[in-house]
Amino acid sequence: MTPNPPALELRAVTAGYDRSAPVVREASLTVAGGEAVGLLGPSGCGKSTLAKVAALLHRPYAGTVHLGGVQARGWRHRAPRAQRTAVGVVFQQPRLAADPRLTLAALIAEPLRATGRKTEALTRTGELAGSVGLGTDLLGRRPHEVSDGQLQRACLARALALRPRVLVCDEMTAMLDASTTAALVAVVEEYRELTGAALLAVGHDRTLLERWCDRTVDMPGIALPARAPAPGPNR
Template structure:
């Protein structure tokens, strides 16, 4: 079970962006979180991905309360959650080739260079990236190709939970469909739970088992 319990978070303790948000996701369940731009969805997504410490409340993953954030989180919890953000060009190191972008979590987890390269190639193929593209840097590929690499990076450690924060907002319809298909294939194979954050109700309703409106999980 993935639980957000009464989470309050922001970047100024006097004016939190998120107030008292609570949400539960069951193993293998896909939950859509629907809300307008600027409401705090992305901040909550960062908290769920263990990238931002909340001012109050708890994140509980598979029965274990999270006490550390970013690199201070226990490795078992860090690797349990994969995250894909809206803007791939802000979340990928421009100095790295795509194969290196994908392999980043493996190298951080202490995998050997050879093992990381093999797993990165396998995951790249699963998201539709060819070997030739893997040798390019972010500025040499399209937004859709780079987002495929960012999705592969999120999946390469085979997480039990996925957080997709407006993952398809900058993509065309065909690329959106392809990436959603990749996520669903992964979920079926691994039984992973999903939090899909967005403002497109039609997409979330089609993609997820249930869609929750922001106003129902957080105080204004």
């Protein structure tokens, strides 16, 4: 009997925005089915770039991405829709990740409508909003009319709409307060328990990721500085 293939596997990925100076070099990472992996690294080390490669949103210069054991053959629109939608992404800044013209209801329903499930969109939008703790009174509002936390909840609901097998959370809670962070982490964990989805949580908050994830890995190919002692009260 062959073991289950990992939900997400990146093999020797080199990626960036300038071929002569890639941000990520030869990075490899494996996330097993149902596993939660925290990817740690300082700002600017290429975590988000690697997360975008994992979500098939950024074409790497070299290396391969495997989803459920199947190698990704294309990136962005060239990737088959089934592979693209197998990975749900939550971005760091909800203001940039939400189309300012859409109401929260339209935002949450967008993946369902985009994949031709209009009737399902009508019934599931409220359910998804409820699952992330968004009241129905907020669904008619546009992004500029709600707080960062409320908008990030809507973005999380959008990422869960197509029931992805892998969830990539790129510093999802970096802009949020502690209670909203706890609430969003709880929603993700509830979804993972229900569906057995894998999680790649990207961030630089070691404490949070070590508590949240089954294991954490430092950004491959990056030499992290030793942990500094906590600053004193006068610093």
